[in-house]
Amino acid sequence: MIVDGPHFQATDEGELVFLLTDGDNSRRPTEHDILEPDEESPLRDNYYLRIPLEHRDSDRWRSEIAKYLAPLVLGATMGRLPWTLAAFPTGYELFLHKSPRPQGSAGSTLRRDFLLYGSTDVPFFSSPLEFVRHAEWLMRGAHRTPDRSRAPRCECKYCDVDGRNQKQSVISRELRARRARVLAQLGDGDADADSDADA
Template sequence: MTSIIKTDYYEAFDYAGKALGIVLTPFATDAVPGRDPLRTRSDRDENGMVDYYEEADEKSERFWRMRLGEFLALHVVREDMLKEGMTPRRYDRTLLSEFPEGYKLWVHKKGDPHDPRKDFYLHGSRYVRQFRSPMEFCLHLKWLANGKPMKPGDKPDCQCCYCDGSQRQGAISAKFGYYHPGHHDQNKKRKDKDKDGDGKGKRRSTASVFIPAKDYTKLNVA
């Protein structure tokens, strides 16, 4: 394990040229106490259904940290290395060692207690109630790793869909190659035509089209 770059907010380590590990410092956080979900008891309602949060399992947490590490490697570590005149390289695997200090991943379980719907949320930020996916958190994490610059009025100079608000998450994801909103828009137009009786043939699906991503939950970083 070799340290390849270090700032006040993170340090990146090379693992024999095969994997990259990124460790955040205690300064790379905007977490405040009291941001955890309130409903953490698995009590059933009058219909026998559940609606509560519990801490996410290790496999799910690792998946999030793999995706976040991959983003930081490309959009923070690489940029900082270039500024220092260093030559960045691509790694087969990348891992963020831990979430920012004070952050925690939760799973919301709702419905049938034997097979509830499960949605994951990252809690902890002072400015954002929760992040619903690794991609939603990527730009906020980049802001943390870059030193948390602020705008006038004590507002975060962060480009995530919550802090900035000028772009929807679909547009942000498309910008980084995770989502093609154009396909969704085209399918929506076709469906609207079918509803009006102007379309030809069968109705087309309006499902969003995502670029397939690697399943990092089965990988192990040395």
């Protein structure tokens, strides 16, 4: 075990494990039906599909989050392991929202948006990189402001109450730069050339 609590674990196998959560199972999409993967039908055009933990899209999200989270919470001790989240924090769940595209849009008739639900402070996260700073806050103990009417002291784009109010593109750029610095410390000259697009 590389890290063993109190708020998270980092295993020798490259898994980050949340021991603290702000998740709530009641925080789920409510405006359309939620279907299980085996209930999906081409006759439906606006619904949420529950993504099981074992699904490849869940694997992709958890790996992408951990890719940027490990440098924040482990620094150079993350080594060269390919990190992943063992699971989302308790109370969190990934969904795929399929909805009609506006008339005249190019491509498929259905729009596909992955959304991570469960936080008591944020309606949902729409990309892995949106969740990284919130995940870091959980792994650092989820300290809140003394004033309960204010949002938590989290630096994700949704929770930040300290006046930074950064766009996700700026936060994503900072996360990529931090990861590149840690990889450079490890002597990895082949650091990822991630794009600057919001993700």
